[in-house]
Amino acid sequence: MSADLALSGLSKTFAASAAPALDDLSLTVAAGTCTAVLGPSGSGKSTLLRVIAGLETPDRGSVSIGGRDVAAIAAERRGVGMVFQRSLLFPHLSVLDNVAFSDRVSGMPKTRARDRAERYLDTVRLAGYGSRRVGELSGGQEQRVAIARALAAEPAVLLLDEPFSALDPALRADMHDLLEAVRADVSPTILLVTHDRDEAARVADRIALVENGRLLHEGTVADAYRKPGSLRAAELMGGRNAVVGEVRDGIHRSALGAAAAPGVADGPATLVFRHEDVRVGEVTDADPLRAVGTVQARRPVGARSEVVIRAGALTLYAEIPSVSPLGPGDEVAVAVPEALAHVVAG
Incomplete structure (x- = not known):
């Protein structure tokens, strides 16, 4: 359940701004690995995820998943899962049915969809929570359910847009441990947007530094800290x-x-x-x-x-x-x- 993600020359400018949100950005994420995208607010990080997911159309450039250009493929058929800062769970559904949602929409029988949902709840360490309502969950539990729902769709690529930023430090540490367990269990290709250098170092294999829509540096976590590609890259890593x-x-x-x-x-x-x-x-x-x-x-x-x-x-x-x-x-x-x-x- 993973595939290479290749971005080539992505550019995107919105009508409300003369400055590009993405400016000739190229990046490759190997199958089964996790790359963290770091950069200041307004640097284009979230736009990058939305372009990959098919929620925005780039002005130029391409997105390939598993070697296939997905430009002509609808967002829901790209094999991409996305988790946001807010869980965006359906309040009228139980936890189990939230996780089973994508399978039910695709026509899978309810019993089978719920059986699969139970498996993914177990993956995010929420076994036994299926009958609960969304309003009964803590913030950390909601994000676990959101991750389980994304994984249940069996995406080739999992996009995480600052999913833990609203949680307190202890809960964030728990979520980092959870993400490590998820990677060990299902090995998705992950692109994680975060403002937190420590979080990036904790959960990612590689770090991509982005500013003004351009890629400043991409490499291992150690290289991002100690062998940055430029002075600005060093500053973004807290140097x-x-x-x-x-x-x-x-x-x-x-x-x-x-x-x-x-x-x-x-x-x-x-x-x-x-x-x-x-x-x-x-x-x-x-x-x-x-x-x-x-x-x-x-x-x-x-x-x-x-x-x-x-x-x-x-x-x-x-x-x-x-x-x-x-x-x-x-x-x-x-x-x-x-x-x-x-x-x-x-």
Whole structure:
């Protein structure tokens, strides 16, 4: 119950806006894998899902599922399931009949459709909930039913449009575990839209970064964090550290030191690295990327603290344990492991 999803040169402009919602966007999602689409509000993420589902028609480009162009295929026949931020369940139907809805519409006998619905309720860990009304469910349970209903249609591609964003953190964690179990059970091809980088890293195999309707970066979760395709991609992944410099003969040189820059053309370039990867107070002469500076600010970030360090013209961000005595005005040495730094052009 999965197929490759291939998007080629998708463009879409709405009459109410001169700016394109999608701008020559191409992306491939391998069968049975999950790609998370991240980007700011208004970047075209939801439009992308609607075009794939057949709810919007692109101005240019193609959508192929399992190697077949689906441009001429009606939305309900594309083999695509979609779950939104709101569950959109039918309040007049029981939980079981909500899940059985697509089978009943297709003409399947009620008994068989309900038997299949029970299976999918079990998949989303709601066995025994079939007789309940929608109004008796919590928000998290409603989303589980919405996922079960989408899966019951046996889609080749499952589209998730921020389905967990309205849930509290504990429920979201439960839903992430559920999605992992669903993938293990039925292995659908999934395209997930989310604003949450942590959610993307938790549930997806790959991350696609989208802004102004264009694809900025696509790759593994690790590469999205530590080997972004551009400075803007690094910023969208929450990167705080960007040190300008210049590449000559494959080496990036900056106020922080020298680092290898394979594949980057000579000229202005920026060294990017995660604040989590900055070593504070653990520096040796063997570290090629290092500096000495003064702590300008300290602020709590969950169980740890973020420090802002001024080192000459550089402003660097790092994380330290909450029990560290380091504070504003303290002098400190910092280093960045070269293997965890990445050079982008510009």
